[in-house]
Amino acid sequence: MSGNVGIVIVSHSPDVAKGAADMVRQMVGDEVPLGYCGGDPDGGLGTSVEMIMAAIETAWSDAGVAILVDLGGAETNSEMAIELMPEERRSRIVICNAPVVEGAVMAATEASGGGSLADVKRTAEELSPQ
C-alpha cells in the first residue's frame, strides 16, 4: 500500500458509514487506505470500540490515520479506540472536527496527494464554520 494517510469513517449507522466510504472510493480512488464502521455489534444504531479499532487497523498507514465521526458516541468511542491502540501508533491517529461525509471526501483528496496527517486534518476541518 502507498504511504498515504489512511481515512476511517465512524457513523452510528452502518449504511451511512458504507455510503460515505463508497463516495470516497468512487470520487477519490483506491490510493488512500480506507476503513469504516457503523452500528453496534447487535446490528442496531451505535458505535463500538472494537469495530473502530478494526477499522483503524484496516486503514493503517505509517503516515497516520484520520478519523471522521458523526455524533457523540462515535467521537468518545473513537477516543477510547485510540487509547487502546499500541502506544507507538496513538500519536499518529487523529479525530477530525468535520462533517463525516464531506470531511471524508476532502480528507481523502488531500491524503491522495501525499499530504501529511496534519494537512489532511486541516483540510477536513476547513469545511467547518469559521
Place this chain on the structure above:
Amino acid sequence: MSEWATGSVIITHNVGLHARPSVKLTKLAKGFGAVIEIAGSSDGPWIDAKSIVKVMAMKAKQDSTLHVRATGADAAAAVTALTGLVERDFDEGGHVA
C-alpha cells in the same frame, strides 16, 4: 517576480466544477511541483488549485471560463494538463457528478 504560465478553458461539463470534477482537478494539480492557481476571471481572485476545499467552494458553472496559471519548473505542463482535463469534460462524458 515569478513568471506565470497561463491558460484558459470553457467548462462544458453539465454541472460545472462540482464535487467529482473538483476532486479530479485537485488531484491532478497535486501531481505537479508548480504553484497552480485557478480563477473565474483573469483578474482573479486566484485560488490554490491544490486545495480541494477552495476549488469546490468556487462553484464554477457550466459555460463559464476557467483561468489557470502556474509558476515553477513544470508550470507549462501543469497548465496544459489542467486545461486538458476540463476540455475532456473531466473524462466523464456528461456524467452527473
